Amino acid sequence: MSSHLALLHFILYFVCSLPSTRGRQVEDTSDQHQITWGRPNSNMAYFADTTLVNITAVVGQQTRLPCRVHNLDKRDVSWIRQRDLHILTVGILTYTSDDRFQVYHPENSDEWHLEINPVTFRDSGIYECQVSTSPKIFLPVRLSVEAVQQAKIQGPKEIYIQNGSTIKLTCIVSTHSENSGTVIWYRDTTELDYDSPRGGVSVEIEKTPSKTTSKLFLTRAVKGDSGNYTCAPEFAEAAFVLVHVVNGPSGLPISGEESAAVHTAGCSTVRSEVQVLVIVLLVLMLSQTTR
Structure with missing residues (x-):
């Protein structure tokens, strides 16, 4: 009996000493916004900015979601809309029937910005700039859309x-x-x-x-x-x-x-001048009848 208790204590100790799977998943989810591989002076592709980018646009106007990739070589850059996992662009080609989306990529540059013109409220959300490395690297960009300035x-x-x-x-x-x-x-x-x-x-x-x-x-x-x-x-x-x-x-x-x-707003000034004119006419009429 004592040997069974000892075995049970050992199993409990072993299980409790394992890292929490749930905690690791949460940690990995939060770290996904900062994942990148490669460093300057290496042959591996990497993003110029590894932090979560927040962009605010005004509805009806044009906006660009930034993505700069160094050491790209022959790899592809894609933009994915996280809401529905829809592939919007691959390289300079657009893979959506919505012609508001296109890639802004000056020739021989590191810029692969996603251009949306014009922006609508429905465009709010997170977009991912992905690079076809192994393993794949990606940069999330959060877009917020606000009402027209007036x-x-x-x-x-x-x-x-x-x-x-x-x-x-x-x-x-x-x-x-x-x-x-x-x-x-x-x-x-x-x-x-x-x-x-x-x-x-x-x-x-x-x-x-x-x-x-x-x-x-x-x-x-x-x-x-x-x-x-x-x-x-x-x-x-x-x-x-x-x-x-x-x-x-x-x-x-x-x-x-x-x-x-x-x-003075409206016709209040004109109205007051008319009132004064009427009073003057009445006074003149009364003066004439009293003579």
């Missing part, structure tokens, strides 16, 4: 500026992974020229990691400055505002420094 001009959609004052418009573009790019201002369909003979046209740009702010200034506003002003960022949807330049009291222009711009 510009916004502060204030109402329709404003009234007094003749002679300064038109000041502030456009804010919330940015994601990409910069908003160049911000262009238009009046109607004409791009504003900051060096035009009119003078007094300038813009200020402020950029932070989360937004880009473009401030447009037009000093000594005149009737000809009225129009539809559009803030058009390179990588975001445009925003617009309708500007009316109106005369001051008694139809006389007001100097820019003597009065602030009248930022």
